[in-house]
Amino acid sequence: MEANDMAKQLTIPIDSSRPVISIRGLRRSFGDLQVLKGVDLDVYHGETLVVLGRSGSGKSVLIKIIAGLLRPDAGSVRVLGKDITRLDTKELQALRTHIGFSFQSSALYDGMNVRANLEFPLVRNKRHLSSGQIDAAIAKVLDDVGLSQTLYQMPSELSGGQRKRIGIARTLILQPEIMLYDEPTAGLDPVTSVEINDLINEVQERYHTSSIVITHDLTCARAVGDRLVMLSEGQFVRQGSFEEVFETDDPRVKNFYNYNFITGP
Amino acid sequence: MNLGRFFLRIYAIWQFIRRFFKEVFLPPYEYREIINQFFQVGIRSLSIITLTGFITGVVFTKQSRSSLAEFGATSWLPSLIAIALIRALAPLVTALIIAGKVGSNIGAELGSMKVTEQIDAMEVSSTNPFKFLVASRILATTAIVPVLALYMGFVGLMGAYLNVHHNEQTSFAAFFQNAFNKITFLDVWVLLLKSAVYGFTIGVAGCFNGYNADQGTVGVGRAANTAVVISMFLIFIEEMIIVQLVNYFKHGG
Numbered sequence: 256m257e258a259n260d261m262a263k264q265l266t267i268p269i270d271s272s273r274p275v276i277s278i279r280g281l282r283r284s285f286g287d288l289q290v291l292k293g294v295d296l297d298v299y300h301g302e303t304l305v306v307l308g309r310s311g312s313g314k315s316v317l318i319k320i321i322a323g324l325l326r327p328d329a330g331s332v333r334v335l336g337k338d339i340t341r342l343d344t345k346e347l348q349a350l351r352t353h354i355g356f357s358f359q360s361s362a363l364y365d366g367m368n369v370r371a372n373l374e375f376p377l378v379r380n381k382r383h384l385s386s387g388q389i390d391a392a393i394a395k396v397l398d399d400v401g402l403s404q405t406l407y408q409m410p411s412e413l414s415g416g417q418r419k420r421i422g423i424a425r426t427l428i429l430q431p432e433i434m435l436y437d438e439p440t441a442g443l444d445p446v447t448s449v450e451i452n453d454l455i456n457e458v459q460e461r462y463h464t465s466s467i468v469i470t471h472d473l474t475c476a477r478a479v480g481d482r483l484v485m486l487s488e489g490q491f492v493r494q495g496s497f498e499e500v501f502e503t504d505d506p507r508v509k510n511f512y513n514y515n516f517i518t519g520p
Numbered sequence: 521m522n523l524g525r526f527f528l529r530i531y532a533i534w535q536f537i538r539r540f541f542k543e544v545f546l547p548p549y550e551y552r553e554i555i556n557q558f559f560q561v562g563i564r565s566l567s568i569i570t571l572t573g574f575i576t577g578v579v580f581t582k583q584s585r586s587s588l589a590e591f592g593a594t595s596w597l598p599s600l601i602a603i604a605l606i607r608a609l610a611p612l613v614t615a616l617i618i619a620g621k622v623g624s625n626i627g628a629e630l631g632s633m634k635v636t637e638q639i640d641a642m643e644v645s646s647t648n649p650f651k652f653l654v655a656s657r658i659l660a661t662t663a664i665v666p667v668l669a670l671y672m673g674f675v676g677l678m679g680a681y682l683n684v685h686h687n688e689q690t691s692f693a694a695f696f697q698n699a700f701n702k703i704t705f706l707d708v709w710v711l712l713l714k715s716a717v718y719g720f721t722i723g724v725a726g727c728f729n730g731y732n733a734d735q736g737t738v739g740v741g742r743a744a745n746t747a748v749v750i751s752m753f754l755i756f757i758e759e760m761i762i763v764q765l766v767n768y769f770k771h772g773g
Contacts, residue, residue: 319640322644323643323644324640324643324644348646348648351643351644351645351646352646356640356644358637358640358641359637360636360637362636362637362638362641363638363641364633364638364641364642365632365633365636365638366629375645375647376645376646379548379645379646379647380645380646380647425641425645426645429645429646
């Protein structure tokens with residue numbers, strides 16, 4: 256498939272008057288290393304935003320702050336209208352039921368089979384559900400990710416692509432409004448990567464989510480992104496459509512493009 | 521490790537323990553995971569505790585017999601063994617076995633979950649990983665080690681009885697009457713109390729090192745290793761302190 260053919264086709268309307276995530280002046284350091292140096296960002300309802308950047312550029316730190324896994328040193332992070340830096344533990348837990356996080360390593364619970372992995376967030380956050388409703392919810396998300404046959408398999412018995420899909424299914428079971436994908440195609444072969452890209456688009460269509468996708472894979476960025484931002488040395492250096500981002504002579508952006516194995520725009 | 525880092529670590533452990541006491545009493549309670557951990561710590565350790573307890577009883581009896589025989593006092597064997605088992609050997613040996621078996625397992629399991637982002641995954645799915653993983657495990661070790669220590673004491677006495685019966689033809693009733701003659705309720709309470717302290721120590725050491733593991737697979741190995749070494753070291757320190765305290769209260773200093 257040509258790279259240009261991979262541009263995202265399926266989209267729900269983006270409502271640019273409704274930012275679901277709004278970040279201002281975000282700073283975060285680890286010891287003497289300043290990873291984020293005053294980042295501003297808006298993600299709108301229905302949008303899939305791709306954050307590009309080299310390894311160690313702070314992409315994962317950014318979404319871990321959005322999910323409340325890391326605390327920023329300075330700045331505000333409003334998610335669905337709430338500043339996560341000011342929420343107490345209970346409020347943060349309540350907000351997290353609206354946020355899905357797909358980890359780079361899939362982060363499936365090794366000691367539990369697929370069913371138990373999917374059941375885990377559901378029984379803790381929707382305690383009123385009957386066992387029949389839980390079974391139906393599990394069957395639906397497994398069907399949505401195309402892995403109905405894996406219900407009683409252990410994570411160790413799944414392939415890398417299947418683990419990614421189950422990881423995504425586990426987040427979808429709570430029907431989140433926002434999806435955060437950390438390197439969704441990392442470590443996957445090209446065919447499986449395309450399948451995961453398609454799944455990200457299908458999730459947005461079916462669940463009407465707004466998403467942030469962290470990646471350094473330009474094929475993935477082109478396939479899923481409505482808008483791209485490029486993070487370099489702790490700041491966003493470019494943003495726009497795929498073509499807009501890479502129509503520049505900025506060496507930080509050009510080098511990043513040239514080292515990816517896709518045909519030019 | 522320099523002195524500053526050492527005190528920072530002590531402070532972090534203190535905070536960890538404080539958090540445990542805060543989380544363990546607050547709902548929601550992870551009943552299923554607590555029962556699962558009781559099973560993992562208790563039932564899965566039963567065979568090794570049975571074996572070591574029985575061997576301890578037999579070996580200690582055989583080793584003591586010759587010394588007592590020199591004074592014609594082999595009839596004291598049951599009470600001597602009972603005192604040794606209930607006051608010292610059963611809680612100490614049980615704790616050391618559980619530290620090696622369960623403590624290392626907790627350190628490795630939580631460490632592996634930490635470095636593969638499974639703990640983060642629990643957190644973003646609005647589950648409190650500390651309550652689910654840490655509180656349940658510390659609760660299980662604290663509650664189960666006393667039960668296992670009491671069980672080991674019983675199995676050890678059974679081993680001792682078989683040996684004494686074989687050599688001195690002592691009856692079951694006479695052996696246990698003689699054995700319990702010197703054992704008081706205080707001895708049993710102290711066994712339960714100090715075993716609970718050891719269990720708590722094993723749980724905290726395993727969970728703290730696993731929950732704070734870093735640096736990938738190296739960190740997992742280190743967490744498991746540190747959990748065992750630290751808990752064994754602390755168990756001996758605690759044994760010394762508890763013996764001093766018990767003697768102080770028993771004999772008024």
